[in-house]
Amino acid sequence: MANRQRREPHTVTYDELTGADEEYERQILNEQRKLTETSRKLTSQVGATSLDRILSSQSSSFLEELQLETTFSVIIAGEFNAGKSTLINALLGKKLLESGALPTTDSITIVASSSSSSSSTVKDDDGDKDSPSATAASTNDVSTSLGVIVHSVSTLPLLDDLTLIDTPGTNSAWMDHTEQTLRLLPAADLILFVTSADRPFSDSERDLLQSIQAYHKNIVVVINKMDILDTSGGDHGAVQKKDVLDFVIDKSSELLGARPVVIPISARNALSSKLIQSSSASSSLSTVWDQSNFAALETFLKETLTTKAKIKSKLSNPLGVTEGVMTQCLDVLKEQEEELKIDVATLNIFRSQFEGWKKELAADLILSQKTMTNMVQEEGHRCDILLSRMNFYNYHYWTLFETNRLEEEWVETKREVSIHRQHDEDLKADLMEHVLETAESVATRGRAQGQAVIEYLGKRPAVRNNQSLVGSVTIVSSFEDTRKNLVERLSNAADDILNTGPDKTIEREHLDKDQLFRSLKHSALLSSSLQVGALSSGGLLAFQMIDPIVGWVSLSSLLFGGGASYAMGKARICQWYKEQWSRRAHHLNKALDAITNKEVEKVSRRILDGVAPYTRFVETEQERICDLQEQCQTIASASRNLRNRIDKLR
Template sequence: MLRNLLDQQQADLLQKERALLEDLRVTLARLDATPEDQRRLTLALRQLEELFLLVIVGEFNAGKSAFINALLGQKLLAEGVTPTTNRINVLRYGAEQSQTLREEDVLVLTLPVAWLQEINVVDTPGTNAVIQRHQEITEDFVPRSDLVLFITSADRPFSESERTFLSRIRDWGKKVVIVINKIDIFEQEDDIQQITQFVEDNAQTLLGVRPQIFPVSARLAQKAKTVTGVERTALWQASRFGPLEEFILSTLDQRQRVRLKLENPLGVAARLQEQYQATTQARITLLTEDFRTIDTIDSQLGAYEEDMRHDFKYQLSHVDNVLHEMSARGMEFFDDTVRVARVFDLVNTSKVKGEFEEKVIANAVQEIETQVGELIDWLVERDFKQWQGVMDYLNRRAEQHQDRIVGQLGGQFEFNRRELLASVGRAAREVVAGYDRIGEARQLADSVQMAVAQTAIAEVGALGLGTVLVVILHTTLADVSGVLAAGAVAALGLYILPTRRRKAKADLKTKMETLRGNLAASLSTEFEQELSRSVRRIREAMAPYTRFVRSERTKLSEIESHLLQAASDLRALRAQVQEL
């Protein structure tokens, strides 16, 4: 459409429409709209600058080519009972008649016909073409039209394929004028009226509006334009082509064409806005379910941590009980040993140490090692089962929605989402499949041993946990034995034994409490570190998926807002255009 043909009001509306469609194009690009839909919007924008586009559609034997030939007043297009139009024919004005193949399926014909200076006409293959490509190129060209002339045949009006195609035209928001061709097959006026009423009623039901309908005979109109005199007049009146020709060439004036030209992209934009609004809402709904997936796993991890800490106290109590029982045996040992009746035994330090090891330490070292080993195995097993739980949940989540998702939303969004969800599942499966329980337990045991040793002695080397405990307990024994040293007993006299016994018991209690505290602290520290590592690994595996869901939700919420605003702006602009 040339700008110098527009008045100021029309030019302002054109500018607003271009800006609105450009914004919508950017929004659809952010939404990864299909290349085909983005191309349609681009073409709609481009055609705002072109001449009025009249697209003629209908079944292959409805007489479309004959109708155009009658309109042109010359037999330019081939006619026949089989599909004769196998591409889009674009008729434009030219000083000389010519043909140019612009695209594989678009043939541009230039003709020295005056009214083509303001209107371009498009002849399409049949809507019921046997060749699928013919059907596709016809349906592809409809969104570009400013006005659709739908040709139906009087001998088979409003067929099922025509209903289907008209519904698609309606979805694009196009103005449709229906032409009932071949009325010359009827001899009675009542038959023509009945067919016209039938088409009108069905079209109104389908389109939601009562369209303009022109019953004509293109064959008689063509013939009328080739003869003169009375015969011409009779044929022209019988063809009823005059009112339709008047509508196209005169009634459809400049202002009406401008209005339809401006309405065309708005219909395309409204269709795409509605389509991608639904897509956006579907994606947001899907992401809401993804958020629930993330929240569920977060809740599971929170419950896992809480349960683990609770159960750890129970597991740790087994170790603590061993030391508590050993401490009780130590108290009993001092009550039995540090008394006057055994004063000569006390002089034999090695004997006292031997009894202490036998009666107090006993098998405590082995029991502690066993309990710590069981605690480590328990921790490793729970970590493994947590990974299994995450993996199983994600697998169920993916399978639950796979059939509904694939092929419906599509685009990069769905590819990224499914890939990230699958990557978390793969990470969980890889951890579960390659989980080395023995190696994990050994590594954790070494860490516990080192932590325990560093709280008690300076150097450990390659000592095992049991050896470390023996060293610690013997250090405790040496400290207690110093209190009971024979020299001290001899020097101070037997009356000091009760004091020494109390001192030995107090020192043992202090040493054992320190040992219990250090061992519990070391095990607790290692437990917390391992628990944090376990949860962190799961969260790190989830991180890309989580980031995608959150960022997409933010982006889609913004896009949804833009699309809703676009819908409002399109309605307002369409109302202004319709007032022209």
């Protein structure tokens, strides 16, 4: 037996593969390689980790190590014990590969022509170099990095320009067999999909065929072990064989979307015929060979795999894989998009609720501002109340002679305007109470809203590839500073309205009262003077000390002037007092509005900053998915166009 020896891989050039040096084909080859590399990079961006196996099978390093990059590869795939190894032995006409009821092929096995590896040296059992007969046998070279067995043979003309690859059977007790097969299939230029006549198209075979149909591979379905059905009826089980053939055609057409080439054979009978062909030429041998239908498979391979067909297949097969990978990438992106829709909806709900919260808080603050400004404005009614308590006589007497009584009446007016307040007779204390309530409300509601947002969004953390959290919501900090700022600024605004002077210690109420009393006194003096003048004119007229006409004119004028002075003085003084407090109420309202709006905006920003990582993630992911979808569609379209150009090659 020949010793196994490591041989250096023979690199086949593009010219050796095509047999021609055509610039157009070179251009297509370069475009194909660029698309393949671009799709590989894009897939890593998509995050489709399940496609790593497919991409690695298309990588130059993997294909070079298997010696498949520039050779036409025919991969034999199927379930274990379907007769894949026997089929290869039948093609070779010798028992090169082990076969049996148990899974005998436990690694990828490559059968290639020895003419492509003339540099290898194989020794026989005695250590001498191979004789011609030894070369015609085979050599086994084991690739240690991939665990691949390579057989070099020189007995099959078919192998001069192609390579046969036997894959471990799927659905065996060893799960890695299926993984090895699935990894290699995308690299195939032609797939002989082998199923057994005694169990055609099992579940694992359907899954395997479905997993590779997306890559636009050339697939030939081979029904092996047809000889098992020879005893199932007359004419060597012809009816049963036809049923199996029709069943496989229907199922494979359904899975592949088009009717594939289906060839029924008996690899065992074909191998037996070839093994004894040299020593026997009996008619029975010919019958066994004819019944094996193996000639149909060999004829198909020879007639179909022309040089031009191999060139086109070698150029287009990677494009089929690219399109399949892009389709799967789009599926992955669609899943990510569907997953992200929940985050998008969550974010939209948060934004809607947050805007509602802001409007509700703003409405409450407006009501609070209105309450405080009304308190200030109500102060302007005290003059009306005071004057309504005084008749013509009291107006003049209290103002001119009973100032203490006027003070008492003034105090009573405060009680009337403060009937709805919390602190009787103390506007400042009442305003401060509302200031504290407003500040506490903003701080408390801001804190509650922030915590509610955290709790709500925390139930829906953004995830990527089911691995790590992205854009987790941060904890909203304490709102105690909000309360303090509001209390300080609102208190200052109230002080500015109520107090004056450099140190804000002089109450405007006292200043207004003093000026009011002075104005009342001046008005009362004027009115009294006119009334006294009228009395004097009346006395003079009564004693006929003046001309009657002059007396009556003077009397009427003074009476009218005194009454008018009294009425107009009261109205003017009341209007002045109201305007004083109306202006203050207006200024207070503007100050409160500016202060509360600014603090509410700070609270809003604090909450939004807390969820900013989550928001950024959702928005960034939307852009990423959309951009990757466009790139995948562009690559798939370019690949289809290039494949159409390859199909038109003559």
